[in-house]
Amino acid sequence: MTTQITPLIAGNWKMNGISASLGEVRRLAEMLATGEAPRCTIAICPPATLLSQLNAIAAPSGIVIGGQDCHPMPSGAHTGDISAHMLADAGAQCVIVGHSERRARYGETDDLVRGKAVAAMTAGLIPIICVGETEAERQSGRAEEVVSSQLANSVPEQIGQLGIVVAYEPVWAIGTGVTPTSDDIAQMHGTIRRLLTERYGETGARTRILYGGSMKPANAREILAIENVNGGLIGGASLLANDFHAIISAV
Numbered sequence: 001m002t003t004q005i006t007p008l009i010a011g012n013w014k015m016n017g018i019s020a021s022l023g024e025v026r027r028l029a030e031m032l033a034t035g036e037a038p039r040c041t042i043a044i045c046p047p048a049t050l051l052s053q054l055n056a057i058a059a060p061s062g063i064v065i066g067g068q069d070c071h072p073m074p075s076g077a078h079t080g081d082i083s084a085h086m087l088a089d090a091g092a093q094c095v096i097v098g099h100s101e102r103r104a105r106y107g108e109t110d111d112l113v114r115g116k117a118v119a120a121m122t123a124g125l126i127p128i129i130c131v132g133e134t135e136a137e138r139q140s141g142r143a144e145e146v147v148s149s150q151l152a153n154s155v156p157e158q159i160g161q162l163g164i165v166v167a168y169e170p171v172w173a174i175g176t177g178v179t180p181t182s183d184d185i186a187q188m189h190g191t192i193r194r195l196l197t198e199r200y201g202e203t204g205a206r207t208r209i210l211y212g213g214s215m216k217p218a219n220a221r222e223i224l225a226i227e228n229v230n231g232g233l234i235g236g237a238s239l240l241a242n243d244f245h246a247i248i249s250a251v
């Protein structure tokens with residue numbers, strides 16, 4: 001982990017969680033209050049229906065809340081969509097954009113993801129921009145090429161004052177229990193760091209690069225110790241306070 005960057009441990013609840021699930025956040029807040037001070041920023045991205053309620057519980061513990069997606073426009077006739085401005089109004093400070101589940105199932109292109117990232121920054125949110133190769137792309141030796149191209153086209157030309165976060169999530173590692181080797185993670189994060197630094201200078205050198213895909217209490221310590229891994233984007237293991245707290249403690 002690059003020491004001068006405060007790591008970010010972000011939970012992506014995906015389409016999980018109803019008001020009964022808020023008990024887990026209360027438990028997490030209690031664990032944080034009684035244990036050692038965390039050495040990272042903590043974020044939870046719940047379904048939009050829970051943002052306000054979760055914020056009321058999480059904010060006193062310093063836990064940041066975020067959205068899981070946003071529309072590129074600030075408002076308008078877009079039934080079912082949520083704008084970055086609305087997320088900010090509900091208390092969000094960040095938003096995930098370009099998650100592979102949205103890229104694959106809703107055909108989200110790099111151009112659209114970039115538009116969402118711009119909208120997020122305009123609304124005062126930090127975009128967590130996801131990139132990652134599929135299993136077939138890795139097997140054909142194209143992982144770096146795919147991720148480099150996603151990065152070049154999904155990350156906006158201008159990065160605002162608040163900065164951005166990049167999340168490297170190999171698609172084949174999401175929800176499968178399988179993770180890349182530490183060497184493979186180090187190599188991809190090194191490439192992302194180089195590309196960000198070439199393009200954005202000091203801002204790129206300071207940008208958090210998260211790893212995501214089957215991060216669990218059992219492997220978090222090892223993954224978080226890899227150079228240029230500045231935190232994690234955690235799905236399944238963020239739903240239970242015990243597991244999420246164990247990952248926070250692994251920083």
Ligand code: 13P
Binds near residue numbers: 176
């Ligand atoms: P899992 O941690 O469940 O593999 O999900 C990772 C992810 O997609 C986070 O955005």
